Amino acid sequence: xxxxxxxxxxxxxxxxxxxxxxxxxxxxxxxxxxxxxxxxxxxxxxxxxxxxxxxxxxxxxxxxxxxxxxxxxxxxxxxxxxxxxxxxxxxxxxxxxxxxxxxxxxxxxxxxxxxxxxxxxxxxxxxxxxxxxxxxxxxxxxxxxxxxxxxxxxxxxxxxxxxxxxxxxxxxxxxxxxxxxxxxxxxxxxxxxxxxxxxxxxxxxxxxxxxxxxxxxxxxxxxxxxxxxxxxxxxxxxxxxxxxxxxxxxxxxxxxxxxxxxxxxxxx
Numbered sequence: 001x002x003x004x005x006x007x008x009x010x011x012x013x014x015x016x017x018x019x020x021x022x023x024x025x026x027x028x029x030x031x032x033x034x035x036x037x038x039x040x041x042x043x044x045x046x047x048x049x050x051x052x053x054x055x056x057x058x059x060x061x062x063x064x065x066x067x068x069x070x071x072x073x074x075x076x077x078x079x080x081x082x083x084x085x086x087x088x089x090x091x092x093x094x095x096x097x098x099x100x101x102x103x104x105x106x107x108x109x110x111x112x113x114x115x116x117x118x119x120x121x122x123x124x125x126x127x128x129x130x131x132x133x134x135x136x137x138x139x140x141x142x143x144x145x146x147x148x149x150x151x152x153x154x155x156x157x158x159x160x161x162x163x164x165x166x167x168x169x170x171x172x173x174x175x176x177x178x179x180x181x182x183x184x185x186x187x188x189x190x191x192x193x194x195x196x197x198x199x200x201x202x203x204x205x206x207x208x209x210x211x212x213x214x215x216x217x218x219x220x221x222x223x224x225x226x227x228x229x230x231x232x233x234x235x236x237x238x239x240x241x242x243x244x245x246x247x248x249x250x251x252x253x254x255x256x257x258x259x260x261x262x263x264x265x266x267x268x
Contacts, residue, residue, distance in 0.1 A: 002029035005156050005189045006051065010060035013046050020046040022213035023060060030156070033183065033190040035200045036212035037235075039243045044193040045085070047210075048161050051191065052082045065156035078106070078116060081150030081158040085165060088146055091135035095126055095145050096133060099152060106153040120148040124178050140171030145177060157189045158182075164196060172196070187219055197236040207235070209242045216242045 013021040021043040028034040036044045049055040051062055053073035062069045065079035067129035089098045099120060103113045121127045124144040134142060143163055150158060160179075164172040176199060183190060194200050198205060201221060207216035217227040217238075224238045225231045233241075 002031060004028060005030050005065050006034070006191060007063045008047075008051070009062070010061075011047070011050060011057055011062050012059045013043075013055060014058045021050070021052050024208075024210070024213075024215045026208055026218060028157070028189050028191055030189050031183065031187045032206070033192060033204045034206040034256060035204035036191065036193045036210055037195075037197075037200055037207055037239055042210040044210055045161055046213075048082075048159055048191065048193060050085040051212050052080060052159055053077055078153070079152070079156045081147075083143070083146050083150050083158070083163050085162045086116065087142060089134050089142060089149065094131050095121070095131055095137070095141075096119055096130040100147060100149060102149040103152050108153060116152055120152060120178040123181065124148050138171070139167050140174060143167060143171070143175050145184070147175070147179060151186070151188070154186055155188065157191060160190060160192045160194075162193055162195065164194065164199065174197065179203075197234070197239060201235045209238065211242050211245070216245075 004027040006026075008027070009025050010023045011021060011025070012019065012023050024043075024047065024265065026034070036047060038044055046055065050057050051064055051069060053069050053076050057070060064076045067075040067079065069076050090101070095103070096117060097210065100113060118127075120165045121130050124147065126141065126144060126148070129137060129141060134145060137145065147163070158179075164175055167175065179190070180203070182188060190203075192200070192204060200227060206218065206220055207224060208215045217224055219227070220239065221235060222231070224235070225233045228241045229236055230237065
């Protein structure tokens with residue numbers, strides 16, 4: 001039986017009178033890929049930001065890799081990897097230089113850097129591009145590099161916030177192949193947000209559907225199908241059902257849409 005490495009209990013985040021995340025609870029086991037799905041504005045990215053210590057919870061609790069995100073944020077950050085929606089690599093540096101900077105930020109010793117940077121470059125098929133500046137990388141190469149930056153210190157949990165936005169289908173499949181290899185090799189838990197139903201269905205063992213800051217349903221695909229009373233439903237059918245029932249499917253979140261378009265444009 002796997003041990004939970006993410007434990008969320010009644011987690012809430014408010015911005016003034018607006019409640020972005022409204023008392024959610026879930027667990028993620030070591031080696032599991034757990035998906036957070038929902039329309040724009042449902043609270044997915046706010047949840048990720050709390051779990052990665054970028055936002056303090058208003059109330060409730062969350063433990064990541066055995067540490068409290070509220071009381072021990074530095075210890076949490078040392079145990080996680082994070083690939084945000086926005087591009088996080090420095091376009092003026094080479095791929096190798098980006099990895100070296102991140103390795104130093106994670107406190108890896110010179111010997112560890114010497115060993116792990118070539119390993120990551122080889123694992124993510126970036127050896128030939130290692131000494132090119134990343135502004136000349138393709139979108140798929142940038143995302144692979146950012147995953148490499150996030151796993152240099154071998155984290156317990158890898159948080160991926162719409163990591164394949166703006167990538168073509170070939171680049172998406174390639175990126176997921178590398179991520180699955182990493183997950184298997186390091187028994188890493190992955191917490192994923194995405195709007196691509198196919199990758200959520202193929203990658204995630206369990207999925208939580210978020211609407212209006214709450215988790216409307218969570219479980220395996222068959223459990224989600226049962227929750228809407230249709231054992232033939234696709235994941236997209238389940239998503240649509242919950243989005244429409246909350247009236248979020250059309251409204252969405254304009255800031256999220258604009259951010260996504262900017263990221264897609266930069267990755268194109």
